[in-house]
Amino acid sequence: MKRGIVDMRDALNGNIVVAALALLPFAVMAETPPLQFAGTAVRLSAEGKSAAPLQVVAGADGNVYLLWVEKGPPQPGHGHASADDLYVAAWPAAAAGPQAQVRVNATPGEAKSSVMIRARLERGADGTLHVLYPANATSPVNGKPVVDMHYARSRDGGRSFGAPVTLNSPAQNDLTATSHSNAAAAATFPALAVGADNRVNAFWLDSRHVKQTEDPSDVYAATSTDGGATWQPDRRLFGGRVCECCQPVALATADGVLLSSRDVDPAGFRDPIVTRFGRALEPVGTPVRLGTARWAIDGCPMKSTALVAAGGRVYAAWYSHADAPAGVWFATSTDGGVSFDAGRPLHPSATASDEPVLAVAADGTVVAAWHAKEGAARRIYVASSHDGGRSFSTPLAISPAGESAGYPSIAVTAGEAIVAWQQGGVAYALRSSTILQ
DSSP: OOOOOOOOOOTTTTOOEEOBOSOOOSSOOTTSOOOOOOSOOEEOSOTTOOEEEEEEEEOTTSOEEEEEEEOOOBOTTSTTOBOBEEEEEEEOTTOSSOOOOEEOOSSTTOBOOOSSSOOEEEEOTTSOEEEEEEEEEEOTTTSOEEEEEEEEEESSTTSOOOOOEEOSOOOOOOOGGGOSSOOSOBEEEEEEEEOTTOOEEEEEEEOTTOSSTTSOEEEEEEEESSTTSSOOOOEEEEEEEEOTTSOOEEEEOSSEEEEEEEEEOTTSBEEEEEEEEETTOOEEEEEEEOSSSOOBOSSOOOOOOEEEEETTEEEEEEEESSSSSOEEEEEEESSTTSOBOOOEESOTTSSEEEEEEEEEOTTOOEEEEEEEESSSSEEEEEEEESSTTSOOOOOEEOSOSSSOEEEEEEEEETTEEEEEEEETTEEEEEEOSSOOO
16 A cells, blocks of 8 residues: 655654663563463354454353344445444353354445454453454435444443444545545544443544545544443544554553554554543653664555553553564553553564454463464464563464464463464454463
8 A cells, every 4th residue: 555644743742752761572481381271162153154353352251242243235335335344243251152153244345354354252250251353334414425433332241232323523525536445535443442330431433534545544443432422513523644544453451541653754654553541532741662773664564553451551562664683573662651661572483473462360360362374374372471571482383284374362361371363264253261370
């Protein structure tokens, strides 16, 4: 994708700081207890459907909830956009596999999601399941195809979902001439954060103010203070320098929200950043850039930055092309995301590694998953840390050898990890056995 750079100051004044503390060891530490996975991966998606897992979440009761997308045929009038469906299935702690799947989107085929544009699933403290997803729609302004941001929730453990709510207000611009999917405007690449008080914050990348599709986007947000029952009007948080195709990730904290994205520097760098917001989504401090090397790229890398937190620490994982070795990197913050250490690679022996995801257990154990190559085919790898991210176990391949696997999602609960991934166009999930020490 060709880059379009707009040199404009955003709502956070366009300033980004780099916090590089003492560089921790570059190699994962073999003395960290290794992960243990047993059993066979369970197929989630239907036969004959191209599918991909999007998110795994877990409850304190040990139940797990999985979200995946099944791709459909192209939609007439929507360019290459396909008629996709999102499904959720609960996997009880004592069950051998997930329960019956339930479709999230009320209208068949309306969802627009993939491993690069991931719909989001979160579980509230009251057990409500929240799903945020882009959907193919028609503009009420000009009658042309657009992508809207939809929200739906389940209050019965995923057995049913209510009617979706459109969170973005209609765009007035028309980007059809430069769109790859014939969309006049797009509210897409969602991120979702649900606080302990069931405050729901939805974020997405929005094109309503850009001149062409490949220009950097704005970050928009909408908030519900009553667990998703009602929503405040959407609003622009910041923009002008947000990479238009890099998935943001949101993390609810006691004080507000942390949001990861990629900044489009006027000099041509596209670096991962973490921005802090208060409870009212007011900007707090200055965004911090992860890593020490700068990646100059003439286009969108389509990379997300994972975020999790526990015990006063925030952990981040991202793909770095400029650091040595290129691949998946991991960093820790001990001050709530104000600064991060310089980071370290998670899989330095791999010839390629990408798409990291993170989860953290109640006891502080950090578990990471990603896809990588150590041989001919790409496989899913996992590793864990029991010392606050200072060292990790040796990377362990958990997907079957042979056909390439990729794009994992992960959650931890009740002493085990649950990893889902895509392999051969099929969505799979695997639960571990007593990996947390």
